[in-house]
Amino acid sequence: MSSDATGIHKLEDVVDLGKFLQARRARVNPGEVGLPDDARRRVPGLRREELALLAGVSVDYYTRLEQGRAKRPSDQVLDAVARALRLDETTRAHLHRLAGNSRRDMLRERSGVRPSLETMLAAIDGFPALILNHRQDVLASNRLARLLYGGFGWELESGPNFVRLLFDDDSREFFPDWYAVCSHETVAQLRKMAALFPDDAEMTALIGELSVRHRDFAEMWAHAEVMDCNIGWVRFEHPMVGLLQLYKDQFRVADGSGQMLVTLTAAPGTDGYEKLALLGAEG
Structure with missing residues (x-):
């Protein structure tokens, strides 16, 4: 930077x-x-x-x-x-x-979530789901996502930025694979989206803030990694249900807004599935 x-x-x-x-x-x-x-x-x-x-x-x-x-x-x-x-x-x-030097593939930010996406999110009941924008601000979340991250003290309804949350010192306690799965891939994806939104002042401020506050972020940013929507297993150390392994999928919303639907699932009969059910019942 x-x-x-x-x-x-x-x-x-x-x-x-x-x-x-x-x-x-x-x-x-x-x-x-x-x-x-x-x-x-x-x-x-x-x-x-x-x-x-x-x-x-x-x-x-x-x-x-x-x-x-x-x-x-x-x-x-x-x-x-x-x-x-x-x-x-x-x-x-x-x-x-x-x-x-062309911006024909540059995207345009949308101020909110489309009503149809809000409806779909509300209908997802068995696993955590949320919608992020290109900066990875939380725009919307379902009940189970709020329960999952609420166990870490993260209030999704306040619209936090996921990158900021991941680089908070406490987040390393919640993610056993913090470096490899969470922050490294997150920074690489943020770099790609920053190039697609080069005039976004909030994106610029976010990257500058994190570079100054967190040496880990600055070092990862300097690697110049670029990554698409990352998918794969994510492990959580949750205070209510213990170690929880879920499969993360990200689906890009096809309206040019840069928004994405993120889901965290586990197959029926698995330990992760049972713990999600327990988390939902306790909440």
């Missing part, structure tokens, strides 16, 4: 192609791509000339690309650079988006 003279953090490392390339280049181990990893390297990762060699472009052209002086690089060049940087499909798409 960088800041101007007033100390206000900006999203330069999200929307700036050069800064993104520098961050990703620093993460590639020379030995993993067949290059000597000598002790004379002053900075981690690949040198510019090494990346250019791997991508099959001239050093001069790659330098201009990182410096923002290469106008509209071709898809072929970007794909070659993505391969050299060992990017996955989601991060490759992010690279193309930055290089194209």
Whole structure:
């Protein structure tokens, strides 16, 4: 993150192609791509000339690309650079988006939740479900979600931001896999959404605040990871029912708002299913 003279953090490392390339280049181990990893390297990762060699472009052209002086690089060049940087499909798409300097795929924030989504959320009774916006503010939640997170002292009805909650010191007690499952994936997803909402002042302020307050966040942000909606198992250490393992799915709302429906489920007959039932009955 960088800041101007007033100390206000900006999203330069999200929307700036050069800064993104520098961050990703620093993460590639020379030995993993067949290059000597000598002790004379002053900075981690690949040198510019090494990346250019791997991508099959001239050093001069790659330098201009990182410096923002290469106008509209071709898809072929970007794909070659993505391969050299060992990017996955989601991060490759992010690279193309930055290089194209186009906002045709940028999204537009919606102020509230559509009534149809509110109705659907209210009808979901057997497992926790909630709706987040692109900043991961809680816009709506069902009864079981409020019971689940209420056990940690999180009041979902107040519309908290999930990223802030996850980086609170107490959250590590609630999530046994805090680093790998919660915060790391959350930061990577936040980076992607920040690029889709580059003019969102609240997003800018959130990232700046977390970067200053939490060293873990700042380090994860510097990794320049980009991730789509994350799915998979999440473990909770709940004060009422103990260890609870649920499967997390995120469904992007197809209206261009950046909102997503998040569900936490467990198959009937499993320990997680029984504990959700117990939590619902006790609440």
